[in-house]
Amino acid sequence: MFVQALAEYADTYLAGQLSEEAFEEKPVQYFIELDETGTFLNRTENTKAVQRGKKTVVTQEALVIPKSPVARNAGIHPLLAADDIKYVLGAGAWSKPDQKVRDEELREAFAQLIQDAANETEDEGLRACAAFYKRSEQLEAARAAFSDAKAGTLVALSVNGPVVKRQAAKDYWQKHYRTTAAAERVVQGKQAECLISGKIGPIARTHDKIKGLASLGGQPSGVSLMSFDKEAFRSYGWDQNENSPVSPDRATAYVLALNDLLRSDKGRRKDITGVGFIFWTKKPVEFNPMAEIDQPDPSQVERLLRFDPVADPDPNMFYMAGVAGNGGRMLIRYWVAETLAEVKDNLKNWFLGLRVANVFTGTLSEPPKMWQLLRAIDRTGEPPADRVIALIRRAVEGNAQPLEYRMLSAALARLRAEQGRERLNPVRAGLIRLCLNDQIRARNLAGGLMTETLDLGQRHPAYLCGRLLAVYEGLQYQAQGGEVGQTIVDRYFSLASTYPALAFPKMEGLGKKHLQKLRRDKAGARVAIEKEIDRLCGEIEQACGYRFPQALDLDGQGRFVLGYHHQRAHHMALALERKQQENGSKPELTN
Numbered sequence: 001m002f003v004q005a006l007a008e009y010a011d012t013y014l015a016g017q018l019s020e021e022a023f024e025e026k027p028v029q030y031f032i033e034l035d036e037t038g039t040f041l042n043r044t045e046n047t048k049a050v051q052r053g054k055k056t057v058v059t060q061e062a063l064v065i066p067k068s069p070v071a072r073n074a075g076i077h078p079l080l081a082a083d084d085i086k087y088v089l090g091a092g093a094w095s096k097p098d099q100k101v102r103d104e105e106l107r108e109a110f111a112q113l114i115q116d117a118a119n120e121t122e123d124e125g126l127r128a129c130a131a132f133y134k135r136s137e138q139l140e141a142a143r144a145a146f147s148d149a150k151a152g153t154l155v156a157l158s159v160n161g162p163v164v165k166r167q168a169a170k171d172y173w174q175k176h177y178r179t180t181a182a183a184e185r186v187v188q189g190k191q192a193e194c195l196i197s198g199k200i201g202p203i204a205r206t207h208d209k210i211k212g213l214a215s216l217g218g219q220p221s222g223v224s225l226m227s228f229d230k231e232a233f234r235s236y237g238w239d240q241n242e243n244s245p246v247s248p249d250r251a252t253a254y255v256l257a258l259n260d261l262l263r264s265d266k267g268r269r270k271d272i273t274g275v276g277f278i279f280w281t282k283k284p285v286e287f288n289p290m291a292e293i294d295q296p297d298p299s300q301v302e303r304l305l306r307f308d309p310v311a312d313p314d315p316n317m318f319y320m321a322g323v324a325g326n327g328g329r330m331l332i333r334y335w336v337a338e339t340l341a342e343v344k345d346n347l348k349n350w351f352l353g354l355r356v357a358n359v360f361t362g363t364l365s366e367p368p369k370m371w372q373l374l375r376a377i378d379r380t381g382e383p384p385a386d387r388v389i390a391l392i393r394r395a396v397e398g399n400a401q402p403l404e405y406r407m408l409s410a411a412l413a414r415l416r417a418e419q420g421r422e423r424l425n426p427v428r429a430g431l432i433r434l435c436l437n438d439q440i441r442a443r444n445l446a447g448g449l450m451t452e453t454l455d456l457g458q459r460h461p462a463y464l465c466g467r468l469l470a471v472y473e474g475l476q477y478q479a480q481g482g483e484v485g486q487t488i489v490d491r492y493f494s495l496a497s498t499y500p501a502l503a504f505p506k507m508e509g510l511g512k513k514h515l516q517k518l519r520r521d522k523a524g525a526r527v528a529i530e531k532e533i534d535r536l537c538g539e540i541e542q543a544c545g546y547r548f549p550q551a552l553d554l555d556g557q558g559r560f561v562l563g564y565h566h567q568r569a570h571h572m573a574l575a576l577e578r579k580q581q582e583n584g585s586k587p588e589l590t591n
Helices: 002-013 015-019 085-089 097-121 124-134 136-145 167-184 248-261 289-294 298-305 340-354 370-377 385-400 405-417 420-424 426-443 461-483 488-498 500-521 523-544 554-582
Strands: 023-027 030-034 040-045 047-052 055-060 062-066 082-084 154-158 186-193 200-204 269-272 275-281 317-326 329-339
Touching (some): 002 015, 002 248, 002 317, 002 329, 015 023, 015 248, 030 124, 040 136, 062 082, 085 136, 085 154, 097 124, 097 167, 124 136, 124 167, 200 248, 248 275, 275 329, 275 385, 289 298, 289 385, 317 340, 317 385, 329 340, 329 385, 370 385, 385 405, 385 426, 405 488, 420 488, 426 554, 461 488, 461 500, 461 523, 461 554, 488 500
Parallel strands (some): 030 154
Antiparallel strands (some): 023 062, 030 040, 047 055, 082 154, 269 275, 275 317, 317 329
């Protein structure tokens, strides 16, 4: 399914490149500018300015250049008029000491190919390039201009424009490619059923390299998705890629698709903690699910929250793969194919599941960004790749991929390490709520689903204990005002969220002192808070049969956090409402 979808992508989005199989787009960094006599003029950069968010970034511009008809990991195989700098200029600052002789051999082969093409086509641009290689002083001048170039730099020759764009050069390379590919890349005398098209015919002996995974563990020279390069991988007389038979045209298609998807300037790739997520739809659409997961647009989220899959059963397919490299191999860490209607419905439930009362505003929280979720479970924002994949799967595949307790454990661990305002982070509270509800549904746990805001009907003792902690915190602020240093929550949160029976008796003693102070200064507030404490203590004892639970499991710890968070947000909403009433304005309704 994966390679079939990739081949379809090439047919839909890259039809022009498929029709010219001898060429491919690559980010060429420099041009060697020559005049009609082969004189070196200067070095120019092939760049463009791209707007990314609020920043303008200068990137290398892509150029359609010749594609090798053979695997270039062995032997000498130059490309016409555009290639690696060691082919174009031979030995230079970019060469390793023990590779200089070899690099000169590559340059000689490159120059000979230019000469052959010039002789056959009689093209003026190719003739100028051939003249350049016959003039050693011009070649040395070009090498001097590239003294800061690095190995692997792509360079193209230019005579009043890139030579590879000249029709004569294109025609020559097209003929050269087909002749060489027919001899080198098809298994002679063998036919099989193509795994992609299902048709019987010749099969490709090797497949092109996939580029763009060097930053994710792959070799800079490229990686392979299908490759059988060792004796142990071969059986029943099948050699190399005969083990996974794919026709030459379909092998070209899936590799072309991967190379296009892995380009950072196409907007179809997002790298997160060592995994590259590539994504596309079967038919072109403007809606981008990965963009909404990574950087949700509030207006787009509002439209998603109103989405009805029955009214809009969009059958267009959405594909996503999580990929990485391992030396010369491409790893598929994740793969999903869903209809766009299902993805939209799952994203709707994703944002609803993450929504929770915001302690600081008294309203519901904004849709979280992916980096915020990652920081909610890891101090550096770079958790293990499996947790990133779990979050992506939950967003795209919905309840079919519930978040496990390890995600809840990571969020709780980070929360206990935080102090002050960060402990009340609505993104982390929303993630805890989603984890809890996923496990409540998956395991049919008692206690009911956790709501977005304060649930007065929730009788789980852990949730009630969390609420009680928030009430004690509010009591401390009422009694001490702005003189609070280390709060009762700073001192007892970790203990109270795991062993309530040990923490709350200590807080009771402090609470009595605070109530005594309020009796003198704020008698009305004292009565209200004391009644709330007595009511919550009574409900806790009624719910669990004893005064406070001895220990809380992960489920209970999550409920405790939400109880505390909900109660704090409720207090904030009441305070804002009172303030608005005092100012004579009608309070705005929140969801």
